[in-house]
Amino acid sequence: MMIADRDQQEAAGLNWLVDKYSFPISESKQISELAEVMAVLENERPDVLCLELDMVPEEKWDMMKTFIDRYVHEVIAVTAESTFERAMQAMSIKALDLWVKPLSPNSVKRSLQQAFHKLSNSVRALEDNYSVPSIRYESLFMEDHLSFQYPVYLVKTESMDDLAVLRSFIDQFDFYYQPLVFSTSDRIALVFQEYISEPLKQAQNFMQEWDREVGKPLVIAVHSEPGEESLHQIYMKLRQVMETTFFTGYQQVLTKVYEWQDMDPFLTMTEQRTWVYMLDEGRRDQIKSWLYEQFFNINPPYPDPGLLRTRLTSILAQVRRFMIRKGMIDEENEKMYKRVFDSILYSPVLYRIVQDLILFINDLLGVIAETPGPGKKDAIEEAIVYMEEHYRKAELTLQDVADHVQRNPSYLSYLFMKRYGRSFREVLSTIRIQEAKELLVASDDTIQLIADQTGYSSPNYFSRVFKQATGKTPNQYRRRH
Secondary structure: OEEEOOOHHHHHHHHHHHHHOOOOOOOOEEEOOHHHHHHHHHHHOOOEEEEEHHHOOHHHHHHHHHHHHHHOOEEEEEEOOOOHHHHHHHHHOOOOOEEEOOOOHHHHHHHHHHHHHHHOOOHHHHHHHOOOOOOOOHHHHOOOOOEOOOOEEEEEEOOHHHHHHHHHHHHHOOOOOOOEEEEOOOOEEEEOOOOOOOHHHHHHHHHHHHHHHOOOOEEEEEEOOOOOOEHHHHHHHHHHHHOOHHHHOOOEEEOOOOOOEOOOOOOOHHHHHHHHHHHHOOOHHHHHHHHHHHHOOOOOOOEOHHHHHHHHHHHHHHHHHHHHHOOOOOHHHHHHHHHHHHHHHHOOOHHHHHHHHHHHHHHHHHHHHOOOOOOOOOHHHHHHHHHHHHOOOOOOOHHHHHHHHOOOHHHHHHHHHHHHOOOHHHHHHHHHHHHHHHHHHHOOOOHHHHHHHOOOOOHHHHHHHHHHHHOOOHHHHHHHO
């Protein structure tokens, strides 16, 4: 066995795992230089190669593939980058698995067991353990026209940041029969090689356990009925099954494929006039009702998600024209507009896109409504008064103040910057420091007590903030004044 990894500590750790599990390896080599890797491949022809993909530069990749094809029986790819490109590289060298650093001991054990089973002289023992031909990554992405008869799960977290947690959870979950685990850039396929009596129930148990231990949004698409479909066809079908999360959200097990319905995504002239009227008149409730009626509680057959995104951008275009008419094209509004535009393009769940759009429109209409006039309260002045009354609360937040003046927090933050050129936190700090100055001069209270009276839970932090604001420590300020 050869372990080719630039990080010698990683290689040593992997070698330790191999020794721990007592695999039948007569010799193990750890190599960190690419030239030496190629020389050993050619001269010693290892049975198993664990190759760090990141150590092979692009210009050397074709040569490395040739060496692997000629001189290696089984290869396992290793990477620190959980990307689609690395998965494709692993496929191109027919890797048995793709390990993503930091390595999971269970994953290492499972993959190496497969490698040694495949190297075994006992064909019958191999067939007893694996009742179907060996499945590789390319079976998911490339058509081989071989029917696949066993269950397949496709599992996806709403946030790609949770994929590593999902992989670790899969390694620890007690399946009836352990599946092959294939990671792509944004989801994980679990391919079983045994019949399972209740594959749907097992998926539901997986979901419940995940919710109990992790509590992050997750969806599982399940293929359980044997048929004539190849693994590639099953995988593509499960991807389409999973797309219904755009309408229904996560935290569910899905089995049904829906054919998308066609629709005209663009606003009609009548709808455009309606939007101009609602925006110009500041009809927030009417806008909210219109969007709810259009996009919430959509039932099958579902419209094409791509067309719905186009319709939402058509609505956002009307909002953009409104911003231009009202002279609202400034840096803060541009940032908010860009966030909503990105949400429409990339957010995985429809109702969250609609909520982002509603909040953005409410903020814009709030800007217009904030111009003080007869009988109209100034939200910023209200906020300042509230902060002056409650600055002693160390836990006072922007959300608290926004709730008091009945404004969206992001919009209130915008108003602070527009009015004072400072953030909420900076304005609050100014109020607290001013009160601290008065207490330092007018009382003999300790620094700790003054810190507590002005909303700072730590006297050290108070002293640091005070010096940043005044150039003096609290004691220096007291002595001078």
